[in-house]
Amino acid sequence: xxxxxxxxxRCEGGYWMHSQFPRTEVDSEVEGWVSKNQLESHFVFMExxxxxxxxxxYERYFHTGDPDFHDWEPGKPEGQGWFVGGIYETEAGPxxxxxxxxxxxxxxxxxxxxxxxxxxxxxxFCACDVGDERIQASEVYERIRTATRIGG
Numbered sequence: 001x002x003x004x005x006x007x008x009x010r011c012e013g014g015y016w017m018h019s020q021f022p023r024t025e026v027d028s029e030v031e032g033w034v035s036k037n038q039l040e041s042h043f044v045f046m047e048x049x050x051x052x053x054x055x056x057x058y059e060r061y062f063h064t065g066d067p068d069f070h071d072w073e074p075g076k077p078e079g080q081g082w083f084v085g086g087i088y089e090t091e092a093g094p095x096x097x098x099x100x101x102x103x104x105x106x107x108x109x110x111x112x113x114x115x116x117x118x119x120x121x122x123x124x125f126c127a128c129d130v131g132d133e134r135i136q137a138s139e140v141y142e143r144i145r146t147a148t149r150i151g152g
Contacts, residue, residue: 014068016088021086039099041097081100082099
């Protein structure tokens with residue numbers, strides 16, 4: 001992946017764009033860029049991310065019409081590897097485009113599946129009677145359990 005996280009230094013109004021993020025309002029162009037760069041995207045809109053009664057940026061932006069949302073800190077999606085692609089304005093209001101390499105979500109999927117496999121192998125081992133089948137189940141369980149260890 002050639003797209004790397006960059007230091008986010010927002011302007012006085014709260015805007016910021018990654019140097020490689022496409023400068024376009026066409027969703028399909030952004031989606032194409034995300035796909036081409038093997039990224040996953042998640043868009044967090046200020047309107048649904050903060051409480052309108054408790055956050056001054058909401059009042060300023062949506063009620064007063066002031067385009068300043070510098071004090072909005074966008075909520076980060078669950079999972080590892082997310083970084084900011086841009087914090088900018090859309091027709092629906094301010095949005096934060098979060099990005100991460102597709103490999104991060106695949107890694108999460110793999111590790112979750114591995115945990116399930118370890119549990120299933122252990123349950124199988126426990127269900128086996130003492131003897132050859134239990135010995136084989138023990139060996140399978142041990143191989144699965146240690147399969148994600150780095151360096152042996």
